[in-house]
Amino acid sequence: xxxxxxxxxxxxxxxxxxxxxxxxxxxxxxxxxxxxxxxxxxxxxxxxxxxxxxxxxxxxxxxxxxxxxxxxxxxxxxxxxxxxxxxxxxxxxxxxxxxxxxxxxxxxxxxxxxxxxxxxxxxxxxxxxxxxxxxxxxxxxxxxxxxxxxxxxxxxxxxxxxxxxxxxxxxxxxxxxxxxxxxxxxxxxxxxxxxxxxxxxxxxxxxxxxxxxxxxxxxxxxxxxxxxxxxxxxxxxxxxxxxxxxxxxxxxxxxxx
Amino acid sequence: xxxxxxxxxxxxxxxxxxxxxxxxxxxxxxxxxxxxxxxxxxxxxxxxxxxxxxxxxxxxxxxxxxxxxxxxxxxxxxxxxxxxxxxxxxxxxxxxxxxxxxxxxxxxxxxxxxxxxxxxxxxxxxxxxxxxxxxxxxxxxxxxxxxxxxxxxxxxxxxxxxxxxxxxxxxxxxxxxxxxxxxxxxxxxxxxxxxxxxxxxxxxxxxxxxxxxxxxxxxxxxxxxxxxxxxxxxxxxxxxxxxxxxxxxxxxxxxxxxxxxxxxxxxxxxxxxxxxxxxxxxxxxxxxxxxxxxxxxxxxxxxxxxxxxxxxxxxxxxxxxxxxxxxxxxxxxxxxxxxxxxxxxxxxxxxxxxxxxxxxxxxxxxxxxxxxxxxxxxxxxxxxxxxxxxxxxxxxxxxxxxxxxxxxxxxxxxxxxxxxxxxxxxxxxxxxxxxxxxxxxxxxxxxxxxxxxxxxxxxxxxxxx
Numbered sequence: 060x061x062x063x064x065x066x067x068x069x070x071x072x073x074x075x076x077x078x079x080x081x082x083x084x085x086x087x088x089x090x091x092x093x094x095x096x097x098x099x100x101x102x103x104x105x106x107x108x109x110x111x112x113x114x115x116x117x118x119x120x121x122x123x124x125x126x127x128x129x130x131x132x133x134x135x136x137x138x139x140x141x142x143x144x145x146x147x148x149x150x151x152x153x154x155x156x157x158x159x160x161x162x163x164x165x166x167x168x169x170x171x172x173x174x175x176x177x178x179x180x181x182x183x184x185x186x187x188x189x190x191x192x193x194x195x196x197x198x199x200x201x202x203x204x205x206x207x208x209x210x211x212x213x214x215x216x217x218x219x220x221x222x223x224x225x226x227x228x229x230x231x232x233x234x235x236x237x238x239x240x241x242x243x244x245x246x247x248x249x250x251x252x253x254x255x256x257x258x259x260x261x262x263x264x265x266x267x268x269x270x271x272x273x274x275x276x277x278x279x280x281x282x283x284x285x286x287x288x289x290x291x292x293x294x295x296x297x298x299x300x301x302x303x304x305x306x307x308x309x310x311x312x313x314x315x316x
Numbered sequence: 317x318x319x320x321x322x323x324x325x326x327x328x329x330x331x332x333x334x335x336x337x338x339x340x341x342x343x344x345x346x347x348x349x350x351x352x353x354x355x356x357x358x359x360x361x362x363x364x365x366x367x368x369x370x371x372x373x374x375x376x377x378x379x380x381x382x383x384x385x386x387x388x389x390x391x392x393x394x395x396x397x398x399x400x401x402x403x404x405x406x407x408x409x410x411x412x413x414x415x416x417x418x419x420x421x422x423x424x425x426x427x428x429x430x431x432x433x434x435x436x437x438x439x440x441x442x443x444x445x446x447x448x449x450x451x452x453x454x455x456x457x458x459x460x461x462x463x464x465x466x467x468x469x470x471x472x473x474x475x476x477x478x479x480x481x482x483x484x485x486x487x488x489x490x491x492x493x494x495x496x497x498x499x500x501x502x503x504x505x506x507x508x509x510x511x512x513x514x515x516x517x518x519x520x521x522x523x524x525x526x527x528x529x530x531x532x533x534x535x536x537x538x539x540x541x542x543x544x545x546x547x548x549x550x551x552x553x554x555x556x557x558x559x560x561x562x563x564x565x566x567x568x569x570x571x572x573x574x575x576x577x578x579x580x581x582x583x584x585x586x587x588x589x590x591x592x593x594x595x596x597x598x599x600x601x602x603x604x605x606x607x608x609x610x611x612x613x614x615x616x617x618x619x620x621x622x623x624x625x626x627x628x629x630x631x632x633x634x635x636x637x638x639x640x641x642x643x644x645x646x647x648x649x650x651x652x653x654x655x656x657x658x659x660x661x662x663x664x665x666x667x668x669x670x671x672x673x674x675x676x677x678x679x680x681x682x683x684x685x686x687x688x689x690x691x692x693x694x695x696x697x698x699x700x701x702x703x704x705x706x707x708x709x710x711x712x713x714x715x716x717x718x719x720x721x722x723x724x725x726x727x728x729x730x731x732x733x734x735x736x737x738x739x740x741x742x743x744x745x746x747x748x749x750x751x752x753x754x755x756x757x758x759x760x761x762x763x764x765x766x767x768x769x770x771x772x773x774x775x776x777x778x779x780x781x
Contacts (some may be wrong), residue, residue: 074770076721078770079731079769079770079771080731080734080735080765080766080769080770081763081765081766082763082766083766083768083769083770083773086770086774087770087773102771102774104724104771105724106724107720107721107722107724107727108721110721112714112717113714113718114694115675115694115697116697116701116706116710116714117694117696117697117698117699117700117701117702117706118701118714118718119698119701119702121714121715121718124718124722125718125721125722128721128722205674205675205676205677205678206675206676206677209676209677209678209680209681210677236678237634237676237678238634238674238676238678240634240674241674242673242674242675242676243674243675245671245672245673245674245675246755246756247753247755247756248671248672248755249321249324249671249672250754250755250756250758250759251321251324251325251328251759252324252328252635252638252639252672253674253759254328254758254759254760255328255638255639256634256635256638256674257759257760258759259638281762281763282760284763285746285756285760285761285762285763286759286760288746288760288761289748289759289760289761310745312763313745313746313761313763313764314745315742315744315745315764
């Protein structure tokens with residue numbers, strides 16, 4: 060852990076509802092990484108979900124109320140960091156769209172959007188942090204989750220950070236910018252279509268010959284890991300933050316804890 | 317299962333369909349990608365294209381009147397149709413006035429939109445589709461499954477079988493060239509025998525009154541030139557101020573559609589045959605069709621009127637690539653179709669379409685006029701929610717979830733109860749089946765949740781310090 064200096068930013072970590080329930084290790088990896096990058100990390104205890112399911116289901120009123128709850132919770136921090144491109148994009152891109160221009164809530168949403176970051180982008184671009192003394196002898200491939208890629212421009216940041224992990228060889232995935240078929244509630248509303256999409260994705264992952272599948276969004280990772288496991292594939296899946304925090308020696312997604 | 321999920325499930329299970337989709341959309345994606353990479357100013361051209369379309373849409377009344385004035389001056393007759401029924405009625409009346417028994421048709425999605433094939437059949441007029449792919453699906457009795465390649469769902473092997481069954485002189489059908497030659501022999505006589513030729517328009521040029529068609533087969537020229545009467549049916553959003561603007565959009569359209577720099581045939585049709593002309597139609601009719609377009613202006617869908625009908629959003633859509641065009645159930649499939657079909661068929665009839673999308677954003681990324689398709693699809697979802705079109709189970713489940721998300725204490729309690737229950741279904745870290753999770757576990761395993769949530773673990777770590 061690097062020392063926390065006096066002018067260290069006060070960072071509010073929003074772990075996301077999926078990480079809270081399904082994979083807490085990503086949250087602990089995020090804390091470790093942010094502290095290593097010289098941040099004072101706080102975890103507001105009233106956090107739940109960013110509201111994406113409401114937003115994407117057309118429940119605009121619900122999305123607005125959840126956005127107000129989350130804005131009030133997070134606006135006191137210098138920076139807000141989220142280990143997910145799609146949840147970060149909800150706050151950065153979609154919260155301001157929920158409120159009328161000129162309204163107080165629009166201003167508050169805009170202010171929060173301006174200081175909210177996806178974790179890997181924050182480490183690479185804002186904190187200019189690079190991994191030191193992190194090693195993992197493995198062949199890995201990377202899937203670019205769509206919201207992070209297209210709404211926040213996350214592409215080079217994870218690759219740049221992972222290049223600093225000693226022994227880790229990253230092989231590019233064919234169609235790495237093609238959706239994995241998760242799509243939030245899409246995958247359970249239209250399971251046959253989602254399955255066909257993730258089946259093709261699993262094939263491309265297998266073609267790389269990688270041992271590890273890495274990504275920056277737990278939803279997509281769970282979808283791909285779940286398909287790979289059902290298909291009997293030996294590929295193991297981790298969030299990139301877990302690898303960067305030196306936690307990839309533990310159980311992968313679905314390996315129990 | 318409803319009609320959409322039923323069609324989608326059948327499409328997903330059809331391996332021949334998947335082969336056909338992958339062949340054509342795969343080639344299209346590769347060629348488009350190469351064309352865009354070879355064009356360093358693509359993003360500037362895309363922005364210019366967007367501006368041209370937005371300008372015209374904002375001044376539709378001005379350009380429509382200018383177009384009408386100039387088209388009439390060139391000798392064309394201009395007709396206005398508020399909806400599909402009026403457009404068909406006008407077209408059939410012109411055909412009947414011309415005493416037409418046989419019409420040739422050059423591919424037009426607007427024609428499909430207004431139901432012109434059915435209207436011609438009901439009027440007892442023989443319809444000959446002259447686009448090769450349209451010819452194929454006419455033989456097969458299928459609707460188009462793609463807006464650029466209507467017979468995309470047919471493999472070349474299936475096409476060979478169709479031609480063998482229907483062509484008078486099919487030959488060996490050993491190569492694609494032989495198949496095309498057979499279609500050519502079949503169609504040539506019909507081109508010359510037609511009384512009326514019907515085409516769509518890729519552009520309506522306001523300052524000349526001309527209409528522009530693009531094809532790779534020359535069938536539009538053979539449809540519009542030999543017959544005595546040429547009828548154009550076109551949506552009013554096809555307007556451009558001038559030929560130069562049409563050319564700017566043409567560069568975007570063709571590269572985005574096929575990856576070529578230009579179509580083999582790009583023709584500006586301006587008025588009927590004039591004195592001294594060796595060929596051309598004696599009558600030239602243009603039917604300008606609204607059919608919901610002005611309503612789209614007022615309903616937050618103006619950006620959709622930019623659409624050039626290039627098909628790039630279909631070729632790049634992960635859903636289209638799995639289910640093909642027919643499963644969508646509307647005239648226009650894919651992302652652009654999922655925005656347009658609720659306008660044309662009603663949202664209640666097509667409420668699945670805006671939801672059957674992962675909102676991954678690739679459609680907007682490849683759109684040559686930057687239509688915010690995911691945003692427009694979200695707009696339909698908002699409307700479906702407001703109008704109560706969502707199933708009560710979905711509304712109920714989301715309502716309970718929302719109630720708890722807004723009450724963190726309750727949310728923690730629910731998490732504390734749910735996680736151990738879920739873990740009862742897990743074997744070695746994975747859940748293969750669980751009540752209420754069938755949508756997920758039918759096709760993939762679900763990682764077991766943590767024994768304790770992040771928040772619980774965090775509190776324990778803090779109190780242990």
